[in-house]
Amino acid sequence: xxxxxxxxxxxxxxxxxxxxxxxxxxxxxxxxxxxxxxxxxxxxxxxxxxxxxxxxxxxxxxxxxxxxxxxxxxxxxxxxxxxxxxxxxxxxxxxxxxxxxxxxxxxxxxxxxxxxxxxxxxxxxxxxxxxxxxxxxxxxxxxxxxxxxxxxxxxxxxxxxxxxxxxxxxxxxxxxxxxxxxxxxxxxxxxxxxxxxxxxxxxxxxxxxxxxxxxxxxxxxxxxxxxxxxxxxxxxxxxxxxxxxxxxxxxxxxxxxxxxxxxxxxxxxxxxxxxxxxxxxxx
Numbered sequence: 136x137x138x139x140x141x142x143x144x145x146x147x148x149x150x151x152x153x154x155x156x157x158x159x160x161x162x163x164x165x166x167x168x169x170x171x172x173x174x175x176x177x178x179x180x181x182x183x184x185x186x187x188x189x190x191x192x193x194x195x196x197x198x199x200x201x202x203x204x205x206x207x208x209x210x211x212x213x214x215x216x217x218x219x220x221x222x223x224x225x226x227x228x229x230x231x232x233x234x235x236x237x238x239x240x241x242x243x244x245x246x247x248x249x250x251x252x253x254x255x256x257x258x259x260x261x262x263x264x265x266x267x268x269x270x271x272x273x274x275x276x277x278x279x280x281x282x283x284x285x286x287x288x289x290x291x292x293x294x295x296x297x298x299x300x301x302x303x304x305x306x307x308x309x310x311x312x313x314x315x316x317x318x319x320x321x322x323x324x325x326x327x328x329x330x331x332x333x334x335x336x337x338x339x340x341x342x343x344x345x346x347x348x349x350x351x352x353x354x355x356x357x358x359x360x361x362x363x364x365x366x367x368x369x370x371x372x373x374x375x376x377x378x379x380x381x382x383x384x385x386x387x388x389x390x391x392x393x394x395x396x397x398x399x400x401x402x403x404x405x406x407x408x409x410x411x412x413x414x415x416x417x418x
Contacts, residue, residue: 168412170196184336185329192402196409212316212339215348217324217390218382225379226322226352230259233320233348238290240265242314243307245286246294247334248322254294258324261294268292287317304340311342321349324357324390326397351390353381358389360396366391 137156140146140158150157173179179197186193190201230246234383248254254270259266271282271293282384286293307316317338325331331349338345351357353373358366369389373381 166384168408170409171412171416173197185332188332192405196405205311205412206342208342210339210349211342212335212345214335215346216382216384218348218350218380219386219390220350220352220380221373222379223352223354226350227257227260230257230320230350232266232321233318234261234266234292237318238292240314241290241310243289243291243311243317244288244293244320245305245317245337246292246320247337248294248296249325251296253322254296258294261292266292268294271295287311305337306341307343307345315346316344318345319347321347323355324349324351324394326357326394326401328394328398355390357393357397357413360393360400362388362396365392 140160144160147157147160174197179199186201187203193199193201218226218229218320220229234244234246246254246257248257258268258270268281269285269291271279282293283305285291289308289310305317311317319335319338321331321334327335335347336401338347353369358369361369369386372383372386372389376383
């Protein structure tokens with residue numbers, strides 16, 4: 136961001152190296168954790184469609200209680216089970232096939248990826264096949280409203296990162312509703328199930344029909360959060376199956392465990408930061 140600069144002369148050194156205009160150096164006089172920053176307010180409140188999984192953490196750190204409100208209309212979106220493949224290549228082939236099938240039936244697709252790099256990889260594959268799509272990521276955020284407005288029309292294909300339509304409903308057109316509504320396709324599992332749920336929640340809003348499906352492979356980064364014993368057990372399961380797709384509940388359980396391990400690690404980091412902050416702040 137333009138307002139952010141590295142400290143201790145590092146940013147200035149980069150500016151000299153890259154032969155751009157050198158600006159005055161800046162060193163922060165103090166730092167504050169997000170926890171204590173929010174505590175400066177007399178009242179803290181908020182709303183989120185995915186807040187309940189972190190209910191305990193909000194109570195523990197901010198003494199905030201969470202309440203669940205019923206939806207205006209019943210949720211009829213269908214969340215399909217995780218589809219798992221042996222290799223990332225086979226996974227991407229299946230994703231492309233799902234996109235093509237949606238387009239053939241006149242159904243819009245919202246393809247959510249974990250990073251800009253990942254979305255660009257998929258876009259390259261779509262370009263090779265001559266498939267027309269819209270792109271939404273941190274580089275194209277200024278066109279977000281226009282892209283999201285089109286995302287629910289007919290057989291539109293939208294490739295996005297997790298920024299997909301924040302705070303905006305993707306309204307499916309009548310022909311899209313007839314075809315089954317918007318299908319959300321997750322190219323990978325995110326580090327947090329909350330982000331998975333946020334992506335799924337782009338479909339089936341306001342009682343509209345819709346579907347979500349996530350894809351994974353044995354080469355995915357998320358599996359690095361498994362202990363060696365679990366990795367070996369998962370490999371053994373994959374060897375027992377001769378098929379390219381190994382979407383069994385037993386295999387899915389290891390992906391769920393990998394996500395849970397990562398979430399537990401990130402939570403422990405937040406708690407440790409808060410603990411240190413409580414020690415330092417009074418000084």
